Amino acid sequence: MMFRYQFLMLSLGLLFLGFRPHNNTSPQQVQDTLVGNKSYYIEMKPVVRHSKGMDSEDVLLAGAFIKVFNEQGQIVAAFETSKKGKSLIRLPLNRRFSMEIGKAGFVSKRLEINTKVPPEKKYVYSFPFDIDIFQEVKKLDVSVLKKPVAKITYIAMDENFGYDMDYTNKVNTELKKMYKEYFKLQKEEEDAKKIGAAGVTGKTGK
Secondary structure, eight states: OOEEEOOEEETTTTOOSSOOOOOOOOOSSOEESSOTTOSOEEEEEEEEEEOOOTTSOOEEOTTOEEEEEOTTSOEEEEEEOOTTSBOOEEEESSOEEEEEEEOTTBOOEEEEEEOOOOGGGOOEEEEEEEEEEOBOOTTOOOGGGGSOSEEEEEETTTTEEEEOHHHHHHHHHHHHHHHHHHHHHHHHHHHHHHHHHHHHHHHHHO
């Protein structure tokens, strides 16, 4: 059985400027969803991280939910990430799915996956990727995240799965605007907390 590998980076939502390889160790129990007894499929291997801002390291996020939707928008599978922020989801070929990744108190992100391949290219594909999500911030307009941050499809030239780059370039412009505002509001919140903490300390010291 032939395996095809493709790495995906979704750092800070969608900045496809490089790859972030990670340990490809699979969870002990493979999470079969719609594959059943099919011999060919794509393994989606997300690693979910908590984005804490430009000046902080991202943290692996346990307990994040991953919901898989079919062509009709119905939930067909739902999982949680492990302590290391990992999950493993098998999707059958020649279908269309969408995936929502999030957690309570965080802003969710969405992907679209088109698993259609040429008849002669039926293999087991492996698609590891990192995706960062961030906590909700007051006044931040996240309407751009109602749309997918990435569309994944089979690229005939590469004989593998990859990105719809036209869509990537378009959505990146909107995401950069959102993140600029996000970092600004995040800094304002942090500054306000420091001022509040300083005030409490001053009162206590009197």
